[in-house]
Amino acid sequence: MPWEKQFDHDAALSKAMGAFWAQGYDATSMQDLVECMGINRGSLYATFGDKRSLFIEALRRYDSVYREDWIAAVIAANSPRAAIETAFDQVISAVVDAGSSDGCLLVNTALELSPHDAEISEIVDHGLAEMESFFRDMIDQGQDADEIPAHVDPVDTARGLLGLFIGLRVLSRSRPEEPLLRSVAAQAAALLR
Template identity: 40%
Template sequence: MGRPKQFDPDVAVERAMDVFWRKGYAATTPQDLVDEIGIGKGSLYNTFGSKHALFERALARYRDSQAAWLAELLDHPGSAKDRLRGALVALVDLDLSDRDRRGCMAVNTAAELASSDAGTADIVRNMFARTESAFRATVEEGQRAGEIDGGRDGEAVAAWLLATVIGMRVMAKTAEDATQLRRVVDAAMEAL
């Protein structure tokens, strides 16, 4: 009979997510993970199988938490345009308040691994699809209310908003302040 686990795997995934998010997949060593989680390498591999398997769980955790956060932002009362603006501003504020300027873990992963790792590409693709779907629902709600041009393709507008967010999250990694990013938000809202 094996010894019982002395750590919570969910907490371990959360801590691993922070390391991977901060350093990226390739730069994160098993020792970095062991040090952050506070477990031995044997426990790491026995519980998660591999660094890559742990990374996929951490990335999926990130995807799910970010999708829920965006859905909550877009589910507030008010006009669709106000909710879309609020979501974009919240993303800018989130990224700029992060002292490590990690950006978006999914965007970072797409840039680092998507061309060579089908599993992580699928997780990122799913996150982008969920984000686009949330934007589309809000855009179409705004179209039905007459505040967003009903003649525009809601799916295309949602894809454009997703691309805007991805660009802003990359820009936030080097932005000195919110000025440039707030101009992007203003331009996006004017374009709706």
């Protein structure tokens, strides 16, 4: 048998994800991807198919790492109520401490591609629906633990938190100013009172 792949599939996919995250789908050319992924044009097509397939794989990876794994970690380290507040705080920390003002790939994609691409829309919608479920679950559990008042409506409030979270992500890409972001997070906490 001949040799195996010389480049790291996952590492290359992460690089592609980063490029799409920072610049968007349309604005990222295959030439950009060839350069930033560090692999050859031919290898890129042989491994990932066309540009759209590569994007979908990158989007799925983002959803897995930055939504699924991230939520699991936030839940594991916090009480229900603190998990919600920590979720907002970590988004702000990413902007303020790490200076990453690229927002959220799911949200960016929701605006750029969801309206005109059903398959991509499905991935985005599922990710956002899971975020909503996370908020709802935390509210339910927080109420069981007497951390969150009983008059808070789990469904409405979870959706409100989703809206605020998306707004925070948009603002962190276009107006990444700490006081503004802090105020938005403070209002998320206010919805739980």
